[in-house]
Amino acid sequence: DAGVTQSPTHLIKTRGQQVTLRCSPISGHKSVSWYQQVLGQGPQFIFQYYEKEERGRGNFPDRFSARQFPNYSSELNVNALLLGDSALYLCASSLWFQIQGKISEAFFGQGTRLTVV
Amino acid sequence: AQTVTQSQPEMSVQEAETVTLSCTYDTSENNYYLFWYKQPPSRQMILVIRQEAYKQQNATENRFSVNFQKAAKSFSLKISDSQLGDTAMYFCAFMKYAGANSKLTFGKGITLSVRP
Numbered sequence: 001d002a003g004v005t006q007s008p009t010h011l012i013k014t015r016g017q018q019v020t021l022r023c024s025p026i027s028g029h030k031s032v033s034w035y036q037q038v039l040g041q042g043p044q045f046i047f048q049y050y051e052k053e054e055r056g057r058g059n060f061p062d063r064f065s066a067r068q069f070p071n072y073s074s075e076l077n078v079n080a081l082l083l084g085d086s087a088l089y090l091c092a093s094s095l096w097f098q099i100q101g102k103i104s105e106a107f108f109g110q111g112t113r114l115t116v117v
Numbered sequence: 118a119q120t121v122t123q124s125q126p127e128m129s130v131q132e133a134e135t136v137t138l139s140c141t142y143d144t145s146e147n148n149y150y151l152f153w154y155k156q157p158p159s160r161q162m163i164l165v166i167r168q169e170a171y172k173q174q175n176a177t178e179n180r181f182s183v184n185f186q187k188a189a190k191s192f193s194l195k196i197s198d199s200q201l202g203d204t205a206m207y208f209c210a211f212m213k214y215a216g217a218n219s220k221l222t223f224g225k226g227i228t229l230s231v232r233p
Contacts, residue, residue, distance in 0.1 A: 031217055042121075042208050042223030043162075050217035058220075088160060096217050103150055103169075103214055106221065108162035 002027070004093050004109035012115045013081050021076040021112045025093030029107075031055075032074040034066060037088040037111070049074055050096070078114075086116045119144045119211050123224035130199045131232050137184075138194045138227050140209030146170075149213045151185065152221070153194045157205040165207070168192065196229075204231045 005024045013019050025032050031050045035043035048056035049068035068074045072093075078085055094106040120143045130136035142151070153165040168176045168185050175183050180200075184193045196203055209224040 033220060035221075035223075040225075042123075042210075042225045043221070045220045045222070048218065048220055055218045056220050090162065092162075092221075094219075096219050103167070103212075103219075105164055105167075110159065110161045113160075 004091055004107050006089075006091050006109035006112050008112060009110065010113045010115075012117060015081055015083060015116055017081050018077065018079045019081060019114060021078075021089050021091075021114070022073065023076070023091030023093075023109060024073045025091075026107055029093035029095055030072050031094050031096050032068055032072065033092045033094075033106070034074070034076050035090040035092065036060070037090055039087070043090055047076070081116045083116050086114060088113050119146070119149075119213070119222045121209050121211050121222055121224035123209055123227050125227050126225075127228045127230070129230045129232060130196075132199055132201060134199055135195060135197045136199055136229065138196070138207055138209075138229065140192045140194070140224055142190050142192065142209070142211050144190070144211065144213070146213045149211060151183075151192045152210040152212070153181070153183070153192075154208045154210060154223075155203075155205045156208065156226070157202075162208070166194065199231045201231050201233060203229060205229060 033048040034046040037043040045058040047066040052068045063079045088111040090111045091109045092106045095104040151168045180197045206226045208226045210221045
């Protein structure tokens with residue numbers, strides 16, 4: 001079975017440009033979340049989508065936006081890129097169910113390395 | 118808001134020995150989950166072990182075990198019989214289950230090097 005797939009794997013953009021990152025969740029997973037991981041830091045939550053609805057948003061500026069499609073894949077868009085947006089962008093998918101106190105696992109993709117120059 | 122603190126930036130251990138990675142967290146929640154994730158150079162986050170806060174028994178997964186101290190809000194990871202493949206960044210993470218609104222809060226991570 002295919003895991004979470006992200007594209008592209010690497011990307012170089014110039015300040016002020018716009019970028020779109022893509023994520024395909026594991027088959028059957030309806031939830032996709034996005035995280036930003038700056039070099040040497042832990043991932044920071046950006047967005048959570050479930051059944052095409054935004055279910056959560058982290059402390060990121062409005063330059064960051066996302067959407068989820070009917071097939072549950074997702075795109076993360078970042079406008080007016082800044083040097084500080086350089087990071088690894090991780091996508092995670094999950095069923096997010098809880099049965100008898102046990103929770104389903106979140107599966108991560110290999111990320112998109114974005115470099116802003 | 119929840120916070121997760123990993124104060125050790127780097128650790129090194131000899132192959133076959135045991136190492137413990139520390140993590141503390143702060144929350145006012147009573148029911149939550151704690152995780153340790155491994156991130157090798159391939160960048161993919163891999164779940165190592167999870168702990169349900171309502172369980173007093175510490176979780177174990179083969180060579181990996183945790184020491185969960187709820188009152189102290191401490192959640193350390195012990196790796197026994199360290200292997201070269203354990204070399205990676207390790208992240209401690211917290212989650213309050215909220216169905217489709219669930220999200221993970223990560224610590225800054227620790228770089229673990231296993232020496233041959």
